[in-house]
Amino acid sequence: MAVAALQPQSMSQLQRHPGPSGLAEVLDVILDKGIVIDVYLRVALVGIELLTVDARIVIASVDTYLRFAEAVNRLDLTQVGKQETLPEMVGDMTQSGAGGKTKGILEGAKEALFGGGGEDEDDGQEQSSGGARGGGSGSSTQRSRASGGGSGGRSRSGSRSR
Amino acid sequence: MALYVYGIMRPGEARRAAEAINREARHRVQVVEGERASALVSPMAAGDLRLRRETVMAHADVLQAAFAHGPVLPLRFGIVVADADSLAREVLEGPFQQPSERLDTLDGKAEMQLKATYCEEPLLRSILAHDSALRRDAQRIQKLPPAATHFERIRLGEAIAAAVEVRQLADRAALLRALAPLAVAHAVGRPHHERAVANLSFLVRRESLARFDRAVEALSRERADEMEFKLIGPLPPYSFADGNVVLGSGAAGASWG
Numbered sequence: 001m002a003v004a005a006l007q008p009q010s011m012s013q014l015q016r017h018p019g020p021s022g023l024a025e026v027l028d029v030i031l032d033k034g035i036v037i038d039v040y041l042r043v044a045l046v047g048i049e050l051l052t053v054d055a056r057i058v059i060a061s062v063d064t065y066l067r068f069a070e071a072v073n074r075l076d077l078t079q080v081g082k083q084e085t086l087p088e089m090v091g092d093m094t095q096s097g098a099g100g101k102t103k104g105i106l107e108g109a110k111e112a113l114f115g116g117g118g119e120d121e122d123d124g125q126e127q128s129s130g131g132a133r134g135g136g137s138g139s140s141t142q143r144s145r146a147s148g149g150g151s152g153g154r155s156r157s158g159s160r161s162r
Numbered sequence: 163m164a165l166y167v168y169g170i171m172r173p174g175e176a177r178r179a180a181e182a183i184n185r186e187a188r189h190r191v192q193v194v195e196g197e198r199a200s201a202l203v204s205p206m207a208a209g210d211l212r213l214r215r216e217t218v219m220a221h222a223d224v225l226q227a228a229f230a231h232g233p234v235l236p237l238r239f240g241i242v243v244a245d246a247d248s249l250a251r252e253v254l255e256g257p258f259q260q261p262s263e264r265l266d267t268l269d270g271k272a273e274m275q276l277k278a279t280y281c282e283e284p285l286l287r288s289i290l291a292h293d294s295a296l297r298r299d300a301q302r303i304q305k306l307p308p309a310a311t312h313f314e315r316i317r318l319g320e321a322i323a324a325a326v327e328v329r330q331l332a333d334r335a336a337l338l339r340a341l342a343p344l345a346v347a348h349a350v351g352r353p354h355h356e357r358a359v360a361n362l363s364f365l366v367r368r369e370s371l372a373r374f375d376r377a378v379e380a381l382s383r384e385r386a387d388e389m390e391f392k393l394i395g396p397l398p399p400y401s402f403a404d405g406n407v408v409l410g411s412g413a414a415g416a417s418w419g
Contacts, residue, residue: 013281013390014382016375019226020394023215026222028354029275033400034169034236037243037253064356065319068326069303072286072318077301 164211165194165203165249167241168224169398170261175232176200183227189220194246196254198262202228203249206242213240229398233268235261236400264403270368271346272396276378278337278359280326284388285357289325296321326357333389334360340381344374349401359389363401371396 020029171179173195180193180202194201202224221239228234243249254261290297299318303311334350337360342348345364354361366374375393382391 011386012379012382013386014379015390015392017392017394019397020222023218025394026218029394029397030218030222030225030236030239030400032238033403034238035403036238037167037241062316064323065316067356068286068319068322069315071282072290072300072322073304073315075283075286075290075300077290077297077304 163245164206165192165243165246166206166213166217167237167243167249167253168202168204168221169228169237170199170201170235170254170265171228171232172262172265173198173200176202176228179228179231182231183224186227188227189224191224194249194254196250196261199254199265201249201254203243203246211242225398225400229272229396233265233270234398235264235268235403236398237403268365268399268402271365271399271402272368272371273399273401274345274364274366274371274374274378274393274395275351275397275401276337276341276360276362276364277354277392277394278333278362278385279355279390279392280329280357280359281388281390282357285326285329286322288388289322289329293325296325323356330359334362337362337381341374341377344370344377347402351401365399365402366396368396 017025020026168191170176173193176193176195177200180191183189183191183202189204191202191204194203204220204224218239225234225236243253290300296318299314299321303314303318308315330353338348338350341362341364345366347365349363351361351363364374378391378393382389385391
């Protein structure tokens with residue numbers, strides 16, 4: 001991490017596509033977007049509905065939780081606690097020191113996570129679950145604003161029309 | 163005859179778009195003309211108002227091809243009207259507020275959709291590195307057989323999902339801070355993945371597209387250790403057609419209204 005922070009010209013992980021390709025991506029690009037007019041007829045979606053749900057609704061579920069846990073299980077955790085905490089802090093300082101655009105991001109995350117700045121890690125983790133919950137509700141607020149233009153179909157509610 | 167409606171364009175551009183699309187024989191489209199706005203449509207067989215996989219692809223294809231000929235107001239996928247008369251009367255000339263003005267507003271602007279996704283391992287490592295309680299839980303669970311720790315695993319995963327959400331808030335805000343000033347407007351979409359950082363749409367002036375692309379490239383380099391980015395576009399302004407958008411912070415002097 002620290003090494004990468006000192007070498008900002010690392011490989012980027014950017015894919016560019018001039019347009020959507022494949023059904024799932026097209027659905028993702030066009031669904032719930034665009035003008036709705038009043039006079040439209042009722043139509044039937046053939047074989048699209050299920051796919052639609054698959055493609056676009058991301059629900060935090062037990063499946064998600066188990067996937068995260070499974071992924072954690074594959075990590076070498078002896079490496080995580082001892083060696084990553086320090087380099088990561090060094091990385092933070094390097095980035096803010098360089099006046100990079102990432103300044104404030106990690107601080108912001110910490111503040112949200114630990115419910116306030118300035119605490120070190122071990123003090124902060126007592127509050128982490130409360131802070132995380134607060135952050136969670138904040139994010140659903142954002143989401144509802146995001147889908148405000150549409151007729152509904154928010155990710156959590158899974159509602160859809162037609 | 164029932165018509166599937168793709169989108170609305172200015173009359174001359176709609177005609178040219180339809181000619182080009184039909185010439186390339188990808189899809190058969192027709193134009194329903196209004197005085198100041200026209201619609202691109204395809205006839206649907208009577209009694210068979212069903213939308214299939216092909217309709218989804220055609221919707222995106224037609225709008226994308228039309229977009230090369232001028233500004234387009236995409237209609238929401240799946241809109242079918244009874245006939246050309248009612249479309250002209252009630253939409254192109256009717257209560258729908260000035261489609262031609264919106265088209266003028268959207269002229270020269272395209273939508274860029276950016277999806278940022280956390281890379282799994284760096285994300286989990288970072289979350290665990292910042293939370294010693296989670297780390298201890300994870301280490302303990304790792305030593306036990308899966309069957310004995312099913313519910314603990316669910317709780318661990320839930321705590322991680324909560325930590326991911328906290329990160330999303332901060333990181334999404336950071337991406338917006340970097341990119342919104344380069345756009346006329348932006349919209350925040352639903353998370354596209356359980357490790358989504360953000361699913362963002364930006365309305366960008368054509369002359370700013372290269373600059374926007376460079377900014378995304380710079381972000382993706384800066385965050386290469388932790389995130390993957392997918393940038394789709396230039397697209398017709400799917401997310402900005404209905405005017406219900408969040409103005410970009412760099413929108414000073416923008417004609418969006």
